[in-house]
Amino acid sequence: MQSLQKFVRAQKIDAAGLTAIGAFERAVIGYFDWDKKDYKRIPVDEQVEVLSLIGDVAEADGKPALHIHAVLGKSDGSVVGGHLLEGHVRPTLEVILTQPPAHLRKKKDPETGLALIALDRS
Incomplete structure (x- = not known):
């Protein structure tokens, strides 16, 4: 996550x-x-396949923030998924970023405390 965060900031x-x-x-x-x-x-303390990783980059507090969910496949065929907090790549992770024509911005939602994509322009 840190490497991806550094990349989106640098770019x-x-x-x-x-x-x-x-x-x-x-x-x-x-x-x-x-x-x-x-x-x-x-914690997922074993080698896993990233079966699906999907998310977004949106501005939060004036800088790009990542919000990513993952579905991970274990060696026994079971899966685990949820919000990706940490991911240590081995051997590779093929990431595709698609930039939209409109600006995405996050605002803290008072009910949940989560930073959610704002649909308004305020």
Whole structure:
């Protein structure tokens, strides 16, 4: 995640759709606990296939922010998925960024505490 964050900042990408496939040697997935308004961290401490990774880049607090969900395949054929908090690539992750014609911006939602894409221009 840090490498991808550095890349979008260096390239001045503040709005994009993101997809990827590849593999992680380990990862941390998050499940949003509505009552606690926080992510439960779910460690994945094994080599996994990135079956689907989808998300966006949108401006939050004046800088690009990543919001990514992942579906990871384990060696026994089971899957785990959720909000991607950490992903350590091994051997590769093929990422495609698609920039939209309109600017995407996030605003903190007072009800959830989450940074959500704002549909208005304020």
